[in-house]
Amino acid sequence: MTQTRQPVGVEEVRRRVRELLAAHDPATTDRLEFLRARFDAGLAWVHFPPGLGGLGVPRELQTIVDAELEAAGAPDNDPRRIGIGLGMAAPTILQFGTGEQKQRFLRPLWTGEEVWCQLFSEPGAGSDLASAGTRAIREGDEWRVTGQKVWTSSAHNARWAILVTRSDPDVPKHLGMTYFICDMTAPGVEVRPLRQITGEAEFNEVFLTDVRIPDSLRLGDVGDGWRVAQATLMNERVAIGGRPMPREGGMIGAVAGTWRTHPAQRTAATHDRLIQLWVESEALRLAGIRLRQQLAAGTPGPDGSAMKLSFARLAQQLSGLELEFLGEVGLRYDDWTLRRPDRVDFFGREPGYRYLRAKGNSIEGGTSEILRNIISERVLGLPSEPRVDKDVPWKDLPR
Known part of the structure; x- marks a missing residue:
């Protein structure tokens, strides 16, 4: 007989917070160890599925988790430093990623072990993203990517990037795009600072020269990059x-x-x-x-x-x-x-x-x-x- 899984409610969420704190005292537990344990307990994004940092419950319960952990002196994951990963890469991977991609990327993304950046805008395709010309050519189980991206926040610190490319130049522009996860340490990736009016260079321009991206790092179908x-x-x-x-x-x-x-x-x-x-x-x-x-x-x-x-x-x-x-x-x-x-x-x-x-x-x-x-x-x-x-x-x- 199949048992019906009981929904997780407010009290159950609070119980899990107490269990996390009991097993990992914030005063004595290494910061990264605590963050990993919090993710594994489903208290990172409570609305994400179980096993991926969540519990599959309404996202408004996250405020309860955050408030109780903050009151207990627990460390956070420095969301301002990893905002692109949290706000953009994670929900995209959750919606379009394979099971292997979700397991590989979501945990170190949330803990801040791996910083992400966003390779979307180009010198001639900023507001009109569908005009992006960075070219991706398939060669067997890999793609060869060449082009230039601009206004890339945190590219100088990033381990990974979400990347939009032009994979088919012979169809209407919205239909010929493919979306990838790009290794920012791969050969052919060059990051140059863009100095801003503030004097800082939080933005960058990124040059991609024959960068090899395995097809296993594609998000969504070939040619469906606009929707992703x-x-x-x-x-x-x-x-x-x-x-x-x-x-x-x-x-x-x-x-x-x-x-x-x-x-x-x-x-x-x-x-x-x-x-x-x-x-x-x-x-x-x-x-x-x-x-x-x-x-x-x-x-x-x-x-x-x-x-x-x-x-x-x-x-x-x-x-x-x-x-x-x-x-x-x-x-x-x-x-x-x-x-x-x-x-x-x-x-x-x-x-x-x-x-x-x-x-x-x-x-x-x-x-x-x-x-x-x-x-x-x-x-x-x-x-x-x-x-x-x-x-x-x-x-x-x-x-």
């Missing part, structure tokens, strides 16, 4: 714009803190603008909670584009207000030395850094212009713009 890439991008926009945030967290918290510590520079006008942006930030935070609740019932959709668009706009308005509020003091900058950081830290630097770095928010993760098109066409149902691939109906394009 769309899944990545939807998750990316949720990861950027819909991340959990406490009340007055993020940029609004930094700007409100500056306001409170500089009473002599307050004016009625800046106070009114701050209050307006505070309200908008709170509305965005609540919308993020709603979006994550919707995600519990399915995969990300185009709604995440609105979250990311709003996040970028607010970050730029808030950082601009902070600089204006501080006057000449806000124009001071601490260090223009070329650095290659392993994470973006908006709050460990001065207001000038926040202002300059926020300029990139409307470009990375999908430009604001493209996101407005997605919202208008796929959320509001407005007519689409004319496309180059007129021989392929919009409804027939892979999504």
Whole structure:
């Protein structure tokens, strides 16, 4: 007689947290050992399947796990350093990867043992990703890949990359793409820094010259790379714009803190603008909670584009207000030395850094212009713009 598996509820999740803490005391357990044990206990991504870092339960139960482990002093996996892996590579591998790929990559990705980057944009194919020209030619059980990628965050620290290529140049551009996992230590991979207006080089350009990628590292079917890439991008926009945030967290918290510590520079006008942006930030935070609740019932959709668009706009308005509020003091900058950081830290630097770095928010993760098109066409149902691939109906394009 087949037994029905009982669903895992809140109390069961809490029991598993207690068992993890009892067997691996955070005060005496090596950080990496604890993170591995947490993954194996299904407490990394509780909504992932059992055996892959999860328990197969609603993702909202993750907040219970995170809160209890934080209260116990348990280490985290430094999510800002491995955000591309967590927010983009992991859900894509889960949806399109083989069983072997999931077993090989998800655990070291979550523990931070292996950093990931994203090889999507090219010098001539940024917003129009479907125009990517990096060529992948099949040669037996391998693919030979040649091309250039740009604006690649963390490529200088990455062990692996998610990679979009052009595998068939003779079909409409959306239909001739194939998606791979790329070994960033493979021969032919060259990473060069791109210095930004902040003085740092967290971005890179990556040159791929006859890089050999085994077919076993392909994600999805040959020619189906556009659909796989769309899944990545939807998750990316949720990861950027819909991340959990406490009340007055993020940029609004930094700007409100500056306001409170500089009473002599307050004016009625800046106070009114701050209050307006505070309200908008709170509305965005609540919308993020709603979006994550919707995600519990399915995969990300185009709604995440609105979250990311709003996040970028607010970050730029808030950082601009902070600089204006501080006057000449806000124009001071601490260090223009070329650095290659392993994470973006908006709050460990001065207001000038926040202002300059926020300029990139409307470009990375999908430009604001493209996101407005997605919202208008796929959320509001407005007519689409004319496309180059007129021989392929919009409804027939892979999504």
